[in-house]
Structure formats: structure tokens, C-alpha cells
């Protein structure tokens with residue numbers, strides 16, 4: 001318990017490091033959003049190559065207040081002024097989802113690197129345009145870097161979990177995530193259709209991304225999608241919770257459920273992967289055994305796939321059956337169970353030796369920033385989310401919204 005509290009405390013109030021004199025990337029933030037401190041301001045404190053240089057908000061007073069509280073030296077009157085500022089190298093975009101497209105396109109056109117909040121945009125059609133912008137092409141002299149800020153995908157716990165999964169053999173996956181009701185007011189951007197709201201957009205997108213990584217494939221079909229809303233005649237196109245089922249190309253199935261109006265206590269998100277039976281080498285002396293075979297069914301569960309820093313656990317349960325090849329008779333069954341945690345890549349295991357050393361108190365946002373900076377600096381990255389990945393992610397969201405009957409989120413009119 002003390003370890004957990006100390007880790008969370010240091011994550012929120014990390015040691016501040018000295019900044020690189022000439023090599024630091026100067027960030028501007030578009031909007032004094034609630035997520036901005038956790039996603040960029042705090043992680044930047046412990047990164048020697050990141051400086052949060054400027055902020056703008058629709059209301060200057062709000063931006064000034066934010067700047068004062070977080071020690072940001074420059075306040076601009078508009079988002080565009082941040083893009084026009086030659087002192088800014090990169091922008092963080094924590095705007096409502098419906099504004100991601102416009103401001104990401106404007107930022108890329110202005111030559112800025114972009115850390116773009118999830119979901120990247122409102123629809124797959126927007127994602128195709130954004131990530132296909134000619135300015136991003138690798139043939140350009142120094143194309144800007146753009147990353148959908150799927151922070152949890154950079155955390156060692158998620159990567160460790162994936163290393164225990166065999167995508168081709170996945171038979172079924174269950175995922176759930178929740179936010180307690182007292183964290184989300186009815187008039188928040190989460191439930192505003194015009195602003196790209198909905199529980200699948202805001203929270204379910206984590207479940208969907210994990211499913212895509214677990215199967216290492218795109219879903220073939222959204223089989224069903226049931227949603228719930230306030231039912232007040234105002235927020236009717238926004239889901240407050242959902243349950244969707246998908247079918248993947250290997251024949252495996254998956255369900256995803258989230259609620260943004262959950263019970264009072266936080267329940268860590270959960271992903272439970274059930275594999276098909278696979279033949280494994282026989283137990284014992286390793287000699288070939290013509291008469292028997294051993295099969296294994298593996299269930300891997302990750303508790304805490306959204307916010308692994310707070311707490312997570314990876315459970316592996318292998319059920320083995322030794323049977324006679326001649327008639328399939330079961331001769332023996334046994335199980336082996338283990339639990340793992342990975343707050344750093346060193347803890348995740350030797351297969352992650354090339355990943356950044358990091359610190360156990362690094363939040364997923366800090367792991368994400370590490371790789372973002374590596375990309376901007378032209379250094380190799382261990383983990384990344386390509387534009388194509390973000391497009392496919394939006395296709396999955398579109399698929400589910402269409403199946404639900406709520407329809408796609410609105411397209412931006414910006415061109």
C-alpha cells in the first residue's frame with residue numbers, strides 16, 4: 001500500500017530535471033483542458049528535452065491562470081497564435097474530439113509536431129485525410145511527427161501483457177472499463193454529440209485499441225452494439241455506456257463494455273484473453289513421445305489496462321491436459337498460475353532490454369512522451385502508433401457507432 005501511494009505521489013509530483021540547453025522541444029498547449037496537466041505538464045517536468053513553453057485558451061484569463069499555476073512562461077490569445085509562433089516546435093491538442101481534426105490539420109500545415117489526444121478525430125474519413133496529409137510523408141525533408149496520445153499503450157504493463165498473448169490462438173477476449181458517475185457531469189464534453197462525445201469515443205476506445213493489439217488484426221465485423229444514454233431528449237446521440245461484440249479474422253470473438261456513469265467505487269479496467277487449446281511439448285524429460293500429447297489452454301488477464309500506474313496485475317493461468325493420442329483419453333490435468341507486474345521495462349523482463357529504462361513512477365503519459373521525443377529527435381522507438389493504426393482505430397469506432405444505431409460522430413466542416 002505504501003509502495004503504491006509513494007509511486008502515485010511521485011508520478012503526480014515528479015522530480016524536475018534540468019533542461020537541455022539547445023535541444024529541448026518547446027511545446028504549446030491548445031486549450032486549458034483538464035487532461036493537460038497530467039498528459040503533458042507533469043511528464044515534461046522529468047524530461048530533460050521537453051519544455052512547456054506556451055498555452056492559449058478561448059478565454060485569456062483562463063490561460064493566464066493555467067500558466068501561472070503550472071509555470072508556463074508564455075500565454076497566447078488564440079490557438080492559431082501558438083501555431084504561428086516560430087519558438088514552438090510541438091503542440092499538445094486536448095480539445096474536444098470534434099476539434100481534433102481541424103487543429104491537427106492546422107498544426108501539421110504549420111510544420112508543428114503534434115501530440116493529439118485520443119480519439120484522434122471524429123470519424124475514419126477524417127483520420128484518412130489527417131494522417132494522409134502530404135506534409136507528413138516520409139519523402140518530405142523533415143516531416144512533422146504526429147501521434148494519437150494513446151498513453152496506456154506505452155506503459156510496460158500493457159506491453160508485458162501482450163507478450164504473454166499469442167494473437168493467432170486467441171479464441172475470446174472480454175474487456176471492461178469504467179469511470180465513476182461523480183467524475184462525469186451531464187454537461188461535460190463527454191456527452192456532447194456536436195463535440196464528438198460518447199462513451200465509446202472517450203473510454204471504449206481504450207478497450208477497442210487493446211482488442212486490436214491482442215488479435216494483432218482489425219475486426220471483421222461488429223456483431224452487436226447496445227448503448228445506454230441519459231434518455232433526456234437532449235443527449236440522445238451520446239452513449240453513457242455500451243456493450244459491443246466483435247468478430248476477428250481468426251474466428252475469435254471479443255466483447256467490450258464501458259460505462260462513464262459507473263458506480264461510486266473505481267473498478268480497474270480488465271482484459272481477459274482466452275486462448276484456444278494448443279499442443280505444447282510434453283512435460284518431463286523432453287524426449288519425443290509417440291503415444292501422448294499435452295495441450296494447453298491459456299487465460300491471460302490484465303487488470304488495469306487504462307491507468308496501470310495506479311495499480312495493475314497480470315494473471316496467467318495455464319490449464320494442461322495430457323492425453324493419449326490413440327483415443328484422446330485424458331490421462332492427467334493440471335494448472336500452472338502466475339502473476340506479474342511491470343512498472344518498468346526492466347521489471348517486464350529481459351525481452352524488453354532495448355526499451356527505455358524509465359522509473360517505476362513514470363505514468364503512461366511519461367512513457368509516451370519519451371517515445372514522442374525519440375521520434376522527433378530521429379532516434380529509434382520501441383513502441384509507436386502509426387497513422388495507419390489510428391485510421392484503423394477510427395474504423396472500429398465507426399463500425400460500432402453504426403451498429404449501435406447512434407450513427408457516426410459529426411464530420412468537421414474545416415477544409
Ligand SMILES: NC(=O)C1=CN([C@@H]2O[C@H](COP(=O)(O)OP(=O)(O)OC[C@H]3O[C@@H](n4cnc5c(N)ncnc54)[C@H](OP(=O)(O)O)[C@@H]3O)[C@@H](O)[C@H]2O)C=CC1
Pocket residue numbers: 030031032033034035036039056057058059062094095096097099117118119149151189195201202
Ligand atoms: N489521455 C487521457 O487520459 C484523457 C484524454 N482525454 C481526451 O482529452 C480531450 C479533452 O478532454 P478533457 O480534458 O476532459 O476536456 P476539457 O473539457 O477539460 O477540455 C477541453 C478543452 O477544449 C477547449 N474547447 C475549445 N472549444 C470548446 C468547446 N466548443 N467546448 C468545450 N471546450 C472547448 C477548452 O479550452 P479553453 O481552455 O480554450 O476554453 C477546454 O479546455 C478529449 O479529446 C478527451 O478524449 C480526456 C480525459 C483523459
Ligand SMILES: O=C1OC[C@@H](O)[C@H](O)[C@H]1O
Pocket residue numbers: 179183190202203
Ligand atoms: O481518456 C480517458 O480516460 C479516463 C476518462 O475519465 C476520460 O473521460 C477519458 O477520456
